[in-house]
Amino acid sequence: MKAEPADQVRLLDLQEIDSRLAQLAHRVRTLPEIAEIQRLDSRITELRDRKAVVATTLSDLDREQRKAESDVEQVRARAERDTKRLDSGQVGSPKDLEHLQAEIVSLQRRQGELEDIVLGVMERREAAEAEDAELDKELAAAQAEREAAEDRRSSAVLEIEADRDNEATRRERVAAEIPGDLLTLYTKLRDQYQGVGAAALRYGRCEGCKLALSTAELGQIRQSPPDEVLRCEECRRILIRTEESGL
Numbered sequence: 001m002k003a004e005p006a007d008q009v010r011l012l013d014l015q016e017i018d019s020r021l022a023q024l025a026h027r028v029r030t031l032p033e034i035a036e037i038q039r040l041d042s043r044i045t046e047l048r049d050r051k052a053v054v055a056t057t058l059s060d061l062d063r064e065q066r067k068a069e070s071d072v073e074q075v076r077a078r079a080e081r082d083t084k085r086l087d088s089g090q091v092g093s094p095k096d097l098e099h100l101q102a103e104i105v106s107l108q109r110r111q112g113e114l115e116d117i118v119l120g121v122m123e124r125r126e127a128a129e130a131e132d133a134e135l136d137k138e139l140a141a142a143q144a145e146r147e148a149a150e151d152r153r154s155s156a157v158l159e160i161e162a163d164r165d166n167e168a169t170r171r172e173r174v175a176a177e178i179p180g181d182l183l184t185l186y187t188k189l190r191d192q193y194q195g196v197g198a199a200a201l202r203y204g205r206c207e208g209c210k211l212a213l214s215t216a217e218l219g220q221i222r223q224s225p226p227d228e229v230l231r232c233e234e235c236r237r238i239l240i241r242t243e244e245s246g247l
């Protein structure tokens, strides 16, 4: 392939723009905020899961408390009934009287036990409510942190996109100056070789693969006409002669 030496050198400008565009795309994908947002998302999920567990505990305690309170009420009502019967003087036989008194004592003891259960449930409820409030605080903090990270990510992306648009405009201008067949070869090689399709020959070294060319290779290049499009023997990229080639 033949191409004017100036067009070949212009290809290096295009390569520089393409490398810069690839860097910008890489930066968008690897912004530190992305990892931070992911970490905060996991934290938020974990806190929400813990809140769900506490909500289940609270609803269990509600049920337990209602049950204990209704038990207290039942026992208290029965003791009241017994006391009324006792006070009415209608229970005649000493044996029945004794039985009734014993039942009242036992009901009062039972009521005390049940009231202790209610108190215990209320204490556990308070602890669960405190944990829930603490989780709410942590959740709000994590969400605020996530929002801030999201804002930082958005501004960083906007900045990178502005750079990218500038580079894209420059690229259009430079690409328009390069002959079609050279541009096609360059594009094919760039896609094939990690984003680098053209490299300068700099002080006897290919800037694409960083390898020094042999004396024989350099000799051959010296003899090639300036408009001959050369390829690096090692990496197959387009090798471009410049004033710094050391030929």
Ligand SMILES: [Zn+2]
Pocket: 199, 206, 207, 208, 209, 210, 211, 232, 233, 234, 235, 236, 237
């Ligand atoms: Zn090379």
